Amino acid sequence: MEMKTIRSGKLRAAGYDPRQRLLRVEFEDGSAIEYSGVGADVWARLSSSGAAWSYYRDNIEDEFTGRRGSSPAARSAGKSQALADLFKPPGDDDQA
Template identity: 60%
Template sequence: MEMKRINAGKLRAIGYDARERLLRVELDDGTAIDYAGVGQEVWRRLSTASSSTAWSFYRDNIEEEFHGKRGVARSSSTSASRAALEDLFKPVDPPDNA
């Protein structure tokens, strides 16, 4: 599923699988929520909403109308960024004086 980056309220990314009628939202706390049975019109309205209205549309028309299954957002770029930061801040071994 292709994810569209978004910065609206707590939303950070949204994606939709039309064949499965599955909507995925990724939130700023790293959680992902999958909503089954979401129609294409709801997806169209969410994906074309402005950043100032997408969060309220999500809250009113998706979060309250569909049952979501929570998980963890798995972004390869996020994993790569985290690994780079961990490498940057890991302790340096003292030089060998042998």
């Protein structure tokens, strides 16, 4: 699914899969929600809206079933930290 950058409120990106009628929105904190059963008209309005955050809150957030996840960037950062923790020297707990 191709993501479109959106800088509105807490939204940072959104993408739509018309075949599966799946809308994915990503937020500034790295979290993401996938909504199922979303029509192409809703995606068109969200992706072209100058007030995407308001449109999202009013027409998507409570109207469709969402499943939480995280953005690829957030997952990648978490994996990098896990590797760093795995290979840090013994006794280096970053606690003072």
